[in-house]
Amino acid sequence: MTANTLVRESLLDAAAIVLPVRCAGCRRPDRSLCDDCDAALRPVARLDAIGDIPVWSALSYEGVARRVLLAYKDGGRVDVVRALARALRCAVAEAQRQTARAPGEADAGDAALLPVLIPSTRSAWRRRGYHPSRSVLARAHILVPPLWRALRLSRQTADQAGLTATQRSGNRRGSFVASRRLAGRTCLIVDDIVTSGATIAEAARAIRAVGGRVAGAAAIARTPLRGGGRVQQPHSGPWGDAACFPVSK
Incomplete structure (x- = not known):
């Protein structure tokens, strides 16, 4: 994160505290996020798949989560x-836990x-003045720092909102280029909201094209799928703690 971005976001944070606000989830006055909506954002890890790519998410993109994400x-x-950030950390931690090798296997850890x-x-940058996913990831206190700008756009694409699944796929196809610094690295694609999966699939293609390995993807939220996905409670399993530090509420 650049110094200018950090200063801008710090000023926005300060303004949100000083000025009267309403809950981003239910519009209740005088609270940034009321206790009920904060509880509704309690992360629960869920595993889905986009083709051969496992996708971990922490919230269902509906109700309070949808309203808060749109407000953000x-x-x-x-x-x-x-x-x-608490939700994204949950998804990343579960991805790390499940992709580790079990004790006793060769090259464990x-x-x-x-x-x-x-x-x-x-x-999107001009409209918002910041990169939403980047700001959340920077606050998630992930132990392994991301490789910023590891993916870049080879062409500008339309906003995915309102497009059909077929249109989303065509809109994203061939639009990403990965840095050659990803060659030989095991990557976890990070996004804010997963809908059709077209963005994740295109990112995976670009990473693999330069010799990187895609272990999966992690997102704050996933749109509800008909009969898809299994909910998993995040925990420290037999493979040890996830590679993250705690995030304060």
Whole structure:
């Protein structure tokens, strides 16, 4: 994160505290995020798949989670970033735990996954003034630092919102280029919301094209799928603690 970005986001955080606000989840006055909505954002790890790519998410993109994410991304409500960082950390931690090798296997304790962030379009950056996923990831206190700008856009794409699954796939196809620094690295793609999976699939293609390995993807939220995905409670399993530090509420 650049110094200018850090200063801008610090000023936005301060403004949210000083100025009167309403809960981003239910519009209750005088609270950035009320206790009920904060509880509704309690992360629970869920595993789905996009083709051969496992995808871990922590929230279902509906109800309170949807309203808070929209307020954050399109309403400038950066005061909720801490709660969203808690959710992203949960998804990343579960991805790390499940992709580790079991004790006793050869080469147990592989290096932690390298977070690789989905890039933002120029139009989205101009509209918001910040990269939503990058800001959340920076606050999630992941032990392994991401390789910033490991993915970049080879062409500008349209906003995915409102597009059909087929249109989303065509919109993203061939739009990412990965850094050659990812060659030989085991990567975890990081995004805020997963819908059709077209963005994740394109990111995986670009990473593999330069010799990187894709262990999966982690997201704050996933749109509800018909009969898909199994919910998993995050925990420290027999493979040890996830590679993350705690995030305060």
